[in-house]
Amino acid sequence: MAGTISRGIKAPIIREGDDIVKIVADSVLAAVEQDGFQLHERDVICVTEAVVARADGNYASTEDIAADVKAKLGGETVGVVFPILSRNRFAICLRGIAKGAKKVVLMLSYPSDEVGNHLFDMDILDDSGVNPYTDVLSLDEYRKAFGYVKHPFTGVDYVEYYKGLIEEEGAEAEIVFANHPEAIVKYTKNVLCCDIHNRERSKRRILAKGGEKVLTLAEILNAPVNGSGYNAEYGLLGSNKATETTIKLFPKNAQEVAEKIQKEIIARTGVKVEAMVYGDGAFKDPVGKIWELADPVVGAGYTDGLNGLPNELKLKYLADNDFADLNGDALADAIKNAIKAKEANLKGQMASEGTTPRRLTDLIGSLCDLTSGSGDKGTPIVLVQNYFNNYAN
Secondary structure, eight states: OOOOEEEEEOOOOOOTTOOHHHHHHHHHHHHHHHHTOOOOTTOEEEEEHHHHHHHHTOEEEHHHHHHHHHHHHOSSEEEEESOOOOTTTTHHHHHHHHHTOSEEEEEEOSSBOTTSOBSSOHHHHHTTOOOTTTOOEEHHHHHHHHOOOOOTTTOOOHHHHHHHHHHHTTOEEEEEEOSSGGGGGGTOSEEEEOOSSSHHHHHHHHHHTTOSEEEEGGGSSSSOSTTOOOOTTTTTTTOEEOSSSEEEOOOSSHHHHHHHHHHHHHHHHSOOOEEEEEOSOOOBOTTTOOBOOOSSOSEEEEOGGGOSOOOOOOHHHIIIIITTTOOHHHHHHHHHHHHHTOOSOOTTOGGGTTSOOOOHHHHHHHHHHHHHOSSSOOOOEEEEESTTOOTTO
């Protein structure tokens, strides 16, 4: 009778140099033995990106960030455009950027950042007389219009916090507020686009308006600096605070780890599971308005069987429309037969309306992120079972 099962699995505290593939396999198979369940074909073994990067030792310091920023952007005035508001995600990166510049022009979007962290409530904007689509505000103009507001979850005034971080690293700080990235060229033509999902658009618009040296966070630490960690594809994107002067980068070996987990489980059990290294889930908090996805992707690395989108029929649509005259076993049989006979691609058909046509990796990774949490559960491994089953099988 069971449908999809998402099972958090405890693991040892993972340190740099640990064999993450062996630890994942050992932990899953220990759970199988202790908790009395079985592995099946197409079960999905997922492990959070944090422990993969930690085992690989993918770390960098603020000095490493500073050296790369200075080499690539000149070491004078650097525009920092649209960073997210996060002590965990961006604060240490900002320290490194400030170390590599004499002045930082920090341009914040308002009333919120790209992932929904608010500087102030939207209702305040409505009554301010400020036009967020056109107005570029200085710090004094911002304070006059919106005052000093602390984030409701963290208790931090991020404007003051980020300004302080820049100055602590010896750089001059100028804070401006705008919602069109090209506004930065009035202040400097050397720019670091710090948004996550819209970074290429921001870069393109800044270059079109006269930006000269314009990079995204994906282009900082995309190669080692003085032996540091790095990520060739995402650079600083997806990094987290490790200490007050170091960050853990997004794992550079995620695809390799996923494939090796699959091979290890096949070798030890004969069962072909799928495997994934996952980051942030793609969902939004209805109270704080925060969109969780601060990583560049949900699925950092995954096996081939996780490519694609769901291809599902909406059962309530079938019950209310195609088979509205049926009940009981006749209804169940009709729906099962419809599922078995469904086309390989249901796109555009009313019977699939509302079935969330998102990538499998985004859906499964979000489920895993909710299961493992970000606190003290101690389950960086998640086993998802029955995900590919349906009412007909």
